[in-house]
Structures are given as C-alpha cells and as structure tokens.
Amino acid sequence: MLQTVTPSAPFQTGLQRFMPLRDTAMTSTQQEEFEMLLLKGTISANLPFTWIDSEFIQAAFALARPTAILRSRRSLSDQHSQDNQITSSPKTGGKTFEHVKEEIESIESQHKVPVTAVVSDAAGEAAKARHLLILWRPDILTLDCFSHQFNLPVGGKP
Numbered sequence: 681m682l683q684t685v686t687p688s689a690p691f692q693t694g695l696q697r698f699m700p701l702r703d704t705a706m707t708s709t710q711q712e713e714f715e716m717l718l719l720k721g722t723i724s725a726n727l728p729f730t731w732i733d734s735e736f737i738q739a740a741f742a743l744a745r746p747t748a749i750l751r752s753r754r755s756l757s758d759q760h761s762q763d764n765q766i767t768s769s770p771k772t773g774g775k776t777f778e779h780v781k782e783e784i785e786s787i788e789s790q791h792k793v794p795v796t797a798v799v800s801d802a803a804g805e806a807a808k809a810r811h812l813l814i815l816w817r818p819d820i821l822t823l824d825c826f827s828h829q830f831n832l833p834v835g836g837k838p
Contacts (some may be wrong), residue, residue: 719756722826729753751794773808780809797821
C-alpha cells in the first residue's frame with residue numbers, strides 16, 4: 681500500500697509567504713524588510729530607481745499587497761544614500777572616491793552584480809574621484825554626466 685507524505689511546512693517563495701497576509705497591515709518591521717528587499721532587488725537587478733514610480737508597478741503591488749506602503753523613487757534612493765551615509769561626509773575627491781569604492785565593493789559582494797561603469801557630475805571633487813577610480817579599477821568605465829552638463833546653463837536639474 682502506497683502512503684502519501686505531506687510535508688509539515690510546505691516550501692514558499694518570497695511572494696507566497698506574504699500572500700496570506702495580503703489584506704492585513706504590515707508591522708513596522710515587515711515594512712522595513714519590504715523596503716530593504718525593494719532596495720536590494722533594485723540594485724541587484726540593475727534597475728533605475730525610477731522603476732518604482734511606474735503606474736504598472738504601483739498597480740501590481742496594490743494588487744499583490746494593497747496594505748503595503750510603496751515608497752517613491754526619491755525615498756528609495758534616499759534610503760540607499762542614508763544607509764551608506766554618503767551625504768553627511770566632506771565633499772572632497774578623496775572622500776568621494778572612498779564612498780564610491782565602498783559602494784562598488786558592497787554592490788559586488790552583497791548583491792553579486794559587477795560594476796562596469798560609474799557616472800558622476802563634472803565638479804572638481806567628482807573629477808578627482810573618477811581619476812582615483814581609474815587608478816584603482818581601470819576596468820570600470822568612468823564618465824561625467826552629459827545630461828548634467830547640458831542642464832547647467834539653463835539652471836535645471838538632470
């Protein structure tokens with residue numbers, strides 16, 4: 681006689697483990713985990729932060745978990761900057777390079793994504809940081825942002 685064995689705890693994908701809670705509000709801990717997963721997913725998939733503002737992405741998340749708070753692209757990128765404390769340090773070429781270096785190492789080790797290019801504005805400290813980056817990692821393409829340069833004369837932000 682054949683006996684059927686039912687596992688006590690079936691395997692669940694990341695999305696499936698949130699689905700039973702679909703209509704309940706997230707705790708602050710769950711919301712933090714959700715936002716960290718969004719941030720890590722954005723970085724590891726090499727997506728621009730703007731993907732989160734897409735009306736289709738917003739609709740998909742609203743369908744999957746209506747109670748989830750889906751932050752804006754600005755909030756997501758600000759969280760990334762705050763986690764890495766980039767904005768609070770002195771703006772020198774050496775410090776900027778150190779932050780970029782740490783970020784590259786973090787992305788490559790934690791998210792398993794190879795960094796192939798870095799784009800920055802053309803300010804003096806950014807130019808110095810790009811020069812140091814070339815010396816450290818000549819395999820990484822370093823560019824200044826043409827969009828930023830184009831917008832400077834008209835006073836706009838890229």
